[in-house]
Amino acid sequence: MAAGDRTTIQDVARAAHVHASTVSRVLNGRPELLLKLETRERVVAAAARLRYRPSVLARSLRLRRTLTLGMLVPDIANPFFPPIIKGAEDVAHERGYTLVLCNTADVPEREATYLRVLRERQVDGALIASTRMADATITALRADGFPFVLVNRTTQGTRDLAVTVDNRVAAGEAIVHLADLGHRRIAQVAGPHTTATGAERLAGARKALLSRGLDASLVVEAEAWSEVAGYRAARQLLIADAPTAIFGANDLIALGVLRAAREAGLRVPGDLSVVGFNDIGESALIDLTTVHVPQEEMGAAAARLLIGALERDPIAERRVVLAARMVVRGSTAAPRLAALEIA
Amino acid sequence: MAAGDRTTIQDVARAAHVHASTVSRVLNGRPELLLKLETRERVVAAAARLRYRPSVLARSLRLRRTLTLGMLVPDIANPFFPPIIKGAEDVAHERGYTLVLCNTADVPEREATYLRVLRERQVDGALIASTRMADATITALRADGFPFVLVNRTTQGTRDLAVTVDNRVAAGEAIVHLADLGHRRIAQVAGPHTTATGAERLAGARKALLSRGLDASLVVEAEAWSEVAGYRAARQLLIADAPTAIFGANDLIALGVLRAAREAGLRVPGDLSVVGFNDIGESALIDLTTVHVPQEEMGAAAARLLIGALERDPIAERRVVLAARMVVRGSTAAPRLAALEIA
């Protein structure tokens, strides 16, 4: 059945002694489509007997829609994304859609290639979870009228569909948590400033620091949202005059911070408190305090938003902002007195 | 461009003052297809100007192949799979294929649905990483001549294409490692016996235990390949007469063992040594000794095998067995004397 010997609608038509169009009507038409019961039964029986499977290809060609969604992520192996994909996949499957997975590796060229592939394949729309994708690329999509939903990122001054959390508020809460513990020297390992998410978390944290009368200038920017980048950045922070607490702009970065701290002989949370962002699976394992982001829900909401836009005419909402709440674990605690005195 | 206003090959033909078939030849034909250079240029220019994107749909319908692969995994959120998917996706992308992701949630019904969907979509083949999928289902695929490659699992007595590691040997090495440390009471939390992988690891471990003259009957089977299942099983093991070492059939199970040990007040590796299998990302973080399985390579190899089978006539190899090697970390160490004495 994989090769040329497909059973087509013609075969069924022949077997049921009707015309192909009748078969199509029986199989897809509204139930109240005025068909003689006997004909209907004959067709259904023939289809079952021949194990007829309609060709989605031919149907899509005719219907001008593929019931297929593209899902662009920068890196499937990054633990932040699988739950998002899962949520999206669940909803898509439930609504009869299929997901084409695109791992962009955060390489602009590859993003472009994939966008082209997706459109050649005439996917009905795309879920874009690439933080890095240039606004220009997205602008082009928008201009072409290609339906898409942004996941965990936004674009400046547009009405693009998007599902996010309130990064500013959540980052602020992370800072407040540390400040409440008594920390005075709180540093940040920020995400790449080229990403909307990075900028937002930085801004939120900064605002919270200032409102507490704390120094908001202890910032090193990680060059990527990765453990390695977090590690490198943290090393710059953990030299002389080290902070007593560090807010990592995401959990991977925080993991890098923890590694740097370990290498520097610092005890967490004894000498240093660390907070992350996202609450990926690893965080619970290593007892990292972080901001919980409902990843699966995020993916599901994005898929719902996209499918809704594809199937309904009036779009219900343009932006979904999910709640993010702090999860306090062992990586944060009151700083030691000695550390405080330094400050 | 998302909606009806697609540029078709006809548009290009008109613009270049040639027939559509000529456009097709220029764009896809072998270079040595005898075409006047000037015509060729005119067509290429027109195509570029109109931003022509061939319809993969129409092409697939005509060519009877979609350059699409199905990828079935039981759970994307299980950290074992993302690297596999990534490896597969990389190779697929490189060779012009697209990956359709299917999360079966280990539900037989959903597997069946997906298999149907994949065939209606006429994917050229599938990568099957569902451990649980019944051999019967697979037999049906084989009977239909549908191309597929098994990933990290095999089927009994068939010549199905598969990429695996040698579970027996690797599980044996894990046991030997523990025995060499001096452990005498080594228990197993085995994977579900309904899975080939589970059976193989159990057999390999058992053999190694016996060859060392050790008791091979300390086995509890986890009802799934999950942390929770590992935790539940371990609780049965950690009562009276507890073992000094436990081999978990995969890392998630081992994670569950660790949690159970923590709850039981046991120190790892002081009171209990633990070994896992797979070396998922989490393992390094929590210092788990385990058997490294090259997941990304596994996915890549599977994709290569499948694409090879699809594109070449003679199949190069039917089974690829990747090397798995032990990674010794902090979760194993010589047992305390007291523990040995009990045994």
Add this chain to the structure above:
DNA sequence: TTGTACGCGTTATCAA
């Protein structure tokens, strides 16, 4: 060297 004609498998529309 290029054009003609046809078919891939569906479904919508019109006619009967």
Add this chain to the structure above:
DNA sequence: TTGATAACGCGTACAA
């Protein structure tokens, strides 16, 4: 209530 026809967009054998 059902059949015939056309069209979705493309590739290719054959003709010119």
